[in-house]
Amino acid sequence: xxxxxxxxxxxxxxxxxxxxxxxxxxxxxxxxxxxxxxxxxxxxxxxxxxxxxxxxxxxxxxxxxxxxxxxxxxxxxxxxxxxxxxxxxxxxxxxxxxxxxxxxxxxxxxxxxxxxxxxxxxxxxxxxxxxxxxxxxxxxxxxxxxxxxxxxxxxxxxxxxxxxxxxxxxxxxxxxxxxxxxxxxxxxxxxxxxxxxxxxxxxxxxxxxxxxxxxxxxxxxxxxxxxxxxxxxxxxxxxxxxxxxxxxxxxxxxxxxxxxxxxxxxxxxxxxxxxxxxxxxxxxxxxxxxxxxxxxxxxxxxxxxxxxxxxxxxxxxxxxxxxxxxxxxxxxxxxxxxxxxxxxxxxxxxxxxxxxxxxxxxxxxxxxxxxxxxxxxxxxxxxxxxxxxxxxxxxxxxxxxxxxxxxxxxxxxxxxxxxxxxxxxxxxxxxxxxxxxx
Numbered sequence: 001x002x003x004x005x006x007x008x009x010x011x012x013x014x015x016x017x018x019x020x021x022x023x024x025x026x027x028x029x030x031x032x033x034x035x036x037x038x039x040x041x042x043x044x045x046x047x048x049x050x051x052x053x054x055x056x057x058x059x060x061x062x063x064x065x066x067x068x069x070x071x072x073x074x075x076x077x078x079x080x081x082x083x084x085x086x087x088x089x090x091x092x093x094x095x096x097x098x099x100x101x102x103x104x105x106x107x108x109x110x111x112x113x114x115x116x117x118x119x120x121x122x123x124x125x126x127x128x129x130x131x132x133x134x135x136x137x138x139x140x141x142x143x144x145x146x147x148x149x150x151x152x153x154x155x156x157x158x159x160x161x162x163x164x165x166x167x168x169x170x171x172x173x174x175x176x177x178x179x180x181x182x183x184x185x186x187x188x189x190x191x192x193x194x195x196x197x198x199x200x201x202x203x204x205x206x207x208x209x210x211x212x213x214x215x216x217x218x219x220x221x222x223x224x225x226x227x228x229x230x231x232x233x234x235x236x237x238x239x240x241x242x243x244x245x246x247x248x249x250x251x252x253x254x255x256x257x258x259x260x261x262x263x264x265x266x267x268x269x270x271x272x273x274x275x276x277x278x279x280x281x282x283x284x285x286x287x288x289x290x291x292x293x294x295x296x297x298x299x300x301x302x303x304x305x306x307x308x309x310x311x312x313x314x315x316x317x318x319x320x321x322x323x324x325x326x327x328x329x330x331x332x333x334x335x336x337x338x339x340x341x342x343x344x345x346x347x348x349x350x351x352x353x354x355x356x357x358x359x360x361x362x363x364x365x366x367x368x369x370x371x372x373x374x375x376x377x378x379x380x381x382x383x384x385x386x387x388x389x390x391x392x393x394x395x396x397x398x399x400x401x402x403x404x405x406x407x408x409x410x411x412x413x414x415x416x417x418x419x420x421x422x423x424x425x426x427x428x429x430x431x432x433x434x435x436x437x438x
Contacts, residue, residue: 001193009194009305010202011181016308017210020090020146020272021264022065023257023364025058025317028127028146029073030080031092036131037081039138039154044131046112049077050119052126053426054317060429061365063260066096070104074114077129079104089147091264124317125270144316146270183312188349188403191309192342195302200294207297210266210304211283214253214276217263221252227259227366230373242288243380246281247373250330253280254369268304268329269311269322273368277326278303281376282333289337296337303333306349313411319422320414321359323368323375328352331379335386344386346403351382354392354399357410360418362425 001009020027029049037044051059051073063069064076083100084092107113119126128141128151138159141151153159222231231252238244253276257265265272266279282303286296307329314320331348340348355378359371385391392399398413400406427433 001190001197005185005190006194006198008181008185009190009198012183012186012308013203013206013301013304015181016268016270016304017206017266017275018090018147019213019264020267021092021094021262022260022272023058023062024090024146024267024270024272025055025364026062026064026073026076027090027092028125028142029055029059029076029129030064030084031086031089031147032127032129032140032142032149033077033080033131034084034086034092035140035149035152036129036138037084038086039140039152039159040131040133040136041138041154042133044081045133046131047077047081047114048130048132049073049114049116050126050128050130051116052119052122052124052317053423054124055127056116056118057361057363057422057426057429058317059364061363062258064093065260065262066093066101067104067260068101069260070101070108073116074108075104077116078107078114081129081131082107090267094264124315183308186305186309188306188309188346188407189342191302191305192345194305195298195336198298198301200297203301204297207300207304210268210275210279211296211300213264213266214279215283217256217261217265218249218253218276218280220261220263221254221256221369222248224256224261226252226261227255227369229255230366230369231255234373242285243377245288246284246330246334246380247376249280249284250277250376251369251373254372255366258364258366258368269307269325270316271322271326273364273372274307274311274322274326277323277372277376278307278329278333281330281379282337285334285337291337299333299336302336302345303329305329306332310349310353310407310411313408314414315411317361318414319360319418319425320357320410321361321371321375323372324353324356324359327356327372327375327379330376331383334380335383338383338387340383340387344383344389347386347391348379348383350399350403350406351385351392352379353406353410354396355382357398357413360421360425363429
């Protein structure tokens, strides 16, 4: 592999695998609010929050971490403004104190303190928080990616706060947040090559951190009562079956995370659920197959990069469930551990997409764990089929003449074809659709 391509694969991993506390959409809201408060230099007397439909959809039903069980955009923004640490990125709510939680609960009783509105004609991932106090107004805006700050201003003028420099509205994010890696340059072939050739020391610490951090929240999801308890329910039925253990490990992490567990995770594709799905099923198979540490790391790298590649053609936040792209990654990593060839790796991805490519995203909430279970199950089946040389063929629905064409076909459906679906899902969730005659 050429040196520039090698560096690009490493850079993608470094940009994608970052720590986050809680679901990344309410965390993006909290981060924007914390930044606006820092720019305002005093506690806000009033907040106005404008969000894209996909942010509203993903924040509506998920518990805000360290909030005492609160949900919704108002809670995330208010808590971020009162107690968030704007220097902590996606761990912005890690330092929240009990008094911040109590003050947030009090302010949520005031319907005029935090006003939320739907932003039209903006990217799928868009949060703009305006904080006002003492006759002054500060604004923080995040677009496209959860930490990409595109505006930070005080009374309409770009400002500096918490070590982050604002750029002009609509311009690319600050140097600290901008991506340098080219996700469009990678392919399944380059991912396979990189996974076999990378120097362990270049990614070992990062991947080991992902595995360890996500294992902690997965274990919490299995031992405690979180969400709908999908992970523990699975293990009760077949506790010694490796495919069940793989599904349960991923689902349990989501069980805990969607219900406000205060443990951080390592995200991938902008999502903690996807970061967990990429790593934990692969870890379970590695344990079952007695794989050594290096083999495990290579399998997780393959999983992470495959998920990024599939997700690239769908885009940030859509009606296409992200568990599917992460499931593809997990299936690829499991195929590698089981001795699959490159052709069987490709077939695993195709078989998975042909099976569960139509799962819709109706926001972040406890049922995400069940969708993760379904995606990982499809990936394991897809791998079993590939290793037996029983595969879906070109012309079977959206299956293309090769794996790359299939990924692009599914990406187009998720990005373009399912856009009207996304709108209708949001309308139903916010009560704008009359279903009495449906």
